[in-house]
Amino acid sequence: MSHLGYPCLMALDRDHVLRSAAALLTRKSTATMDEVAKAAGISRATLHRHFAGRDALVRALEQLGIAECEGALDRARPEEGSAAEAVRRLVREIQPAAGLLAFLYGENQLWEGDRQNEGWQRLDARIGALFQRGQRGGEFRIDLSPVWLTEALYGLIASCAWATLDGRVASRDFPTMIAELLLGGALRREEP
Amino acid sequence: MSHLGYPCLMALDRDHVLRSAAALLTRKSTATMDEVAKAAGISRATLHRHFAGRDALVRALEQLGIAECEGALDRARPEEGSAAEAVRRLVREIQPAAGLLAFLYGENQLWEGDRQNEGWQRLDARIGALFQRGQRGGEFRIDLSPVWLTEALYGLIASCAWATLDGRVASRDFPTMIAELLLGGALRREEP
DNA sequence: CTTCAATGAGACATTGATGTCTCATCTGGG
DNA sequence: CCCAGATGAGACATCAATGTCTCATTGAAG
Numbered sequence: 352m353s354h355l356g357y358p359c360l361m362a363l364d365r366d367h368v369l370r371s372a373a374a375l376l377t378r379k380s381t382a383t384m385d386e387v388a389k390a391a392g393i394s395r396a397t398l399h400r401h402f403a404g405r406d407a408l409v410r411a412l413e414q415l416g417i418a419e420c421e422g423a424l425d426r427a428r429p430e431e432g433s434a435a436e437a438v439r440r441l442v443r444e445i446q447p448a449a450g451l452l453a454f455l456y457g458e459n460q461l462w463e464g465d466r467q468n469e470g471w472q473r474l475d476a477r478i479g480a481l482f483q484r485g486q487r488g489g490e491f492r493i494d495l496s497p498v499w500l501t502e503a504l505y506g507l508i509a510s511c512a513w514a515t516l517d518g519r520v521a522s523r524d525f526p527t528m529i530a531e532l533l534l535g536g537a538l539r540r541e542e543p
Numbered sequence: 544m545s546h547l548g549y550p551c552l553m554a555l556d557r558d559h560v561l562r563s564a565a566a567l568l569t570r571k572s573t574a575t576m577d578e579v580a581k582a583a584g585i586s587r588a589t590l591h592r593h594f595a596g597r598d599a600l601v602r603a604l605e606q607l608g609i610a611e612c613e614g615a616l617d618r619a620r621p622e623e624g625s626a627a628e629a630v631r632r633l634v635r636e637i638q639p640a641a642g643l644l645a646f647l648y649g650e651n652q653l654w655e656g657d658r659q660n661e662g663w664q665r666l667d668a669r670i671g672a673l674f675q676r677g678q679r680g681g682e683f684r685i686d687l688s689p690v691w692l693t694e695a696l697y698g699l700i701a702s703c704a705w706a707t708l709d710g711r712v713a714s715r716d717f718p719t720m721i722a723e724l725l726l727g728g729a730l731r732r733e734e735p
Numbered sequence: 736c737t738t739c740a741a742t743g744a745g746a747c748a749t750t751g752a753t754g755t756c757t758c759a760t761c762t763g764g765g
Numbered sequence: 766c767c768c769a770g771a772t773g774a775g776a777c778a779t780c781a782a783t784g785t786c787t788c789a790t791t792g793a794a795g
Binding site for chain 2: 496507527533
């Protein structure tokens, strides 16, 4: 065992706890610390040894969500190829984190404060830049601002995540439903 | 003054309280009964005379939200003209209730129960029927299910309502942003 | 085997929101 | 004026979640 100040197993456990909490809070955002602990298979005492309190847990989940988003954005290579294809890649890569994002999206507590986590600003900027690239390249229409398109993307991800949990949308359709609606809309394209 | 069991002014006040609560809870969904009372300009005691408790208040807001949606749907005349125009009318009519809907949308408590208010089912059916009409008429694409389009509409309304509160989207752009994205998507149409 | 960090179980106090109650005050109708 | 109903203010108990604490047990390294 470690004779350092940092326990060696907690780092691994912490990630497991975090993901269990994400999965539970996605379904029940008001879950108790007790329920979170049970879902992770640990005691409430141990949970408190990992996270000082509920607030710290939510903040950690926020960090995880940001990290997952940035990872998805990196893997999606937003500067490569057509903007539309980049958006499709992004949606596909982001699907595993959709539940967590939906939870965070509904956690108003995170947005009420005067200062929000700057990670979201970075993400907004990167996603907004992708939409802007599409506009500059004549691929996307210019009457829908990049800011709104970014916001809409988040909203559709959360909507589809919840609809998936309720069984109203099949999990395998997630990327298509979001990307197709966001890019093409409901109107049928004219035959070329 | 009334000698009946039902006070005569409470009916009027009740509506005012309900709308104040909606406005407050839209901004701060975790607001206390005390804050709700203050926002309505009444005391907590009086608030409790109107609504048995927080749960009853939320249920009443849910009813109000359903009623506003049905009213908007009626005024939008979903059976009339092109489906796309009907959707545009619907979004326009629903804007005043968007904040309330966004609050209700995030109130997971309403959806966790085994049985949800049947008003939502009626609304889902009516809105779904509108999208289906557009599909049957060859106006909308058929690879996006009416259920998903309905869900997406709710999600975009909530997104835009929050973005409007934060000043990221102008209030006057609300109908356009939602309807244009939902109908046309981000992709630029080919020149005919 | 010994040791020690990590854990689980549970007791305990605290906190914040809630629901209920009483009582003084206000107000409009008779 | 007088009164009944409505209100506001506040005291009070309750309740659930939280945060903190202790202590016995476990388990793996030395």
